[in-house]
Amino acid sequence: MLLCLGLSYAHTPVEVRERVAVPASHLAHALQALVQLPDVDEAVIVSTCNRMEIYASSPAPSAAIAQIDSWLRHRFDLSPDIDFFHHHREDAARHLFSLASGLDSMVLGETEIFGQIKDAYAAAHAAGTTARLLNKLFQESFRIGKSVRHNTQIQRGSTSVGSVAVELAEKIFGDLRDSHVMLLGAGDMSRRCAQSLQSRGAKGIIVSNRSHQRAVELAQEMNGRAISFDEWPAHTAQVDIIISSTAAPHTVIHPEQVLPSLRRRRGRPLFIIDIAVPRDVDPLIHNIEGVYLYDIDALEALASETRQRRQNEIARCLAIIEEQLQASPLFQPHPLHHPTRPSLPDPI
C-alpha cells in the first residue's frame, strides 16, 4: 500500500528543514536504509530546500510510518515535538500529484519542483528502491503534472518584478539576443534586472552612472562597457531597453532626451524600466508612441495579478488531479501491492 511522510515549509521552519535535507550524494545510502526497515518495500526521497518527503510502499502502512518516523528522528536527531505529515493510498498519490503540479510550492505553480521530483525518482530507480507501485505512481505524477500545467494557467505569467520585466521585454522584442540594454545607475536592483535579461540573451550592456568608477566596475562584471553620465542620451537610438535606478531625488530621463532618437530607431520600440524610488523617468515619456515605460508599481501590479490568477486556478487544477486520480489504474478495484510480499493485516 502506498504511503508518504514528510515535512515542508508550510509547517516547519528552515532550521528543521536544513537538518533533514538529504544531499544528492547521500540519497542512495538513505534509500537503502529505508528499504531495510521491516515494513518498507519501496522508497523515494524528495528532498529540496522547501521539503523532505518520503514515498514508500508497504504491506502494513501504519507500521511502516512508525518505522520511518523513528528512523528519521534517530538519523537526524530530531526532538519529539517535530511533527511529520503522513498520507495513505489515494491521499498520498493526490499529494504527489499536487506537488508535481506546483500546487504545494512556495511560489504557486513554479516549475522547478517538477524537475526535482524527476531527479528524486531517477535516484531511487538507480538505487533499486522502486518497484511496480512507485514506478507507476511517479510516471502518473509526471503525466498528471504535465496535464495540469498544460491545461490551466497555473504556471503562466511572471510572479516577481524581475521576471515581469523579462516577460515584457520578450513581449515587445521577442528574442532578446538582438536586444541591447543600457543601465542608468549601478545599483543592485538594476544589476539583477540586467542579469535576468542577459540570461535570456540580451547583449551589449552599457552602464552609465554618476560615479564613473562604479559604472566601470559593473560594466566589467557584466561584460559591458561604461560611459559617462552625460553621454547616455546620445546612446538611446542604439539601445532597446533602459533600466534606470539612480539615487537622484528628481527625474533624470525626460521626453526631450528620447524624442530625437525615435526617427533613427525606425519603428523599433523602446522599453524603459524605472525601478528607482523616487522615480527617474518623467511619466510623460509613456505617451510617446513606441516607448513603453514601466515603473516599480506597474511591474509589481503585474506580478501580483499573476499570483492572484494562479490562486484562482487552484480549483481547476485540483479538479483535473481528482479526475485523473479516479481514472488512474493505481486505485482501481485491485489496489497495487508489492508483488513479492503478501498483504498483511494493518496492526493499527
Add this chain to the structure above:
Amino acid sequence: MPLSREFLALLCAALCYLGGFAYAVHSLRGGTYRPGPWMLLFLGAGGLLQTLFLRWRGQAIGGCPMTTPFELLTFISWSIVALYFVIGSAYRLSLLGVFTAPLALLFQASALLRPEALAPALPKSTHSFWGELHAALALVSYGAFALACAAGIMFLLQDRQLKQHRISPGLRQLPPIHYLTRAIRGLLLAGTSLLTVAILSAYRMEKRPPADKLTIVWIVWALYVGLILYETRRGMSARRAAATAAFGFLVPVASLWFIGRH
C-alpha cells in the same frame, strides 16, 4: 437541386476555417492557446479543399477561375491561407492563424452567399495570359494586404495593453510587437510589389480592363505606395503603420465591392 462537388468542397473549407477560428477563440479565452497542429490542420484542410475547387473550376473554364465575384472572393480566401503558410513561418507568426482563419472564412462565406455560387462554370471563349496574370497577382496582393491588416490588429491590441500596463492571458500569447512590425512591413512591400506587376500586366492585355476599374486599382496601389514611402522617408511610428495597415484594408475591400458590382 443537388449541390455540386465544387460547392461542397468550398462549404467544407469554410467549415474548416470556422473550426479553426472557434478553436483559437476558445483556447485564447482559456489562456491555453499554443500554435500547433490543430490550427495547421484546420487551415491546411481548408486550403486543400479550395485548391481542389480552383483546379476543378480551372479545368471547367479552361483558364484561371476568376471570372465571377464568387470565384474572385474564393481566390482571395485561398491566397490569404497560402500566404499564411509562407509568412507565418518566415516571421515566427504562427499565431497569425488566429486572425487568418476568420479572414479566410469571411471571404469564403461571402463567396458562397453570392447568387452565382450555385451556377455551373462557363468555359471561357478567349484566353489572355496577361489578363489572367493581372487578376491572379492582384488578388494575391490583396491576400497580403489582408494579412498585414491581421498583423496590424494584433499590434494595436498589444500596444494598447502595454500602454495600459496590462497583459491579458489571451493576448499574452500573441507574437512580439517588434516581429509584427517587421511582418507588416514585409507584407505591405510584398503586396505592393505584386500589385505593381498586376497593374503593369493590365496594360499588356489586348482588351484592357475598363478605365474605372483600373482607376480603382491605382487608388489601392497609391495608398500602399504612399504608406511605404512615408514610412521609409519620414519614419512613421510602428503604431501608425499598424493602424494604417489595419484600417487601410477597407480600401481594397471597397474596391472589390466596386469591381464586383461592375
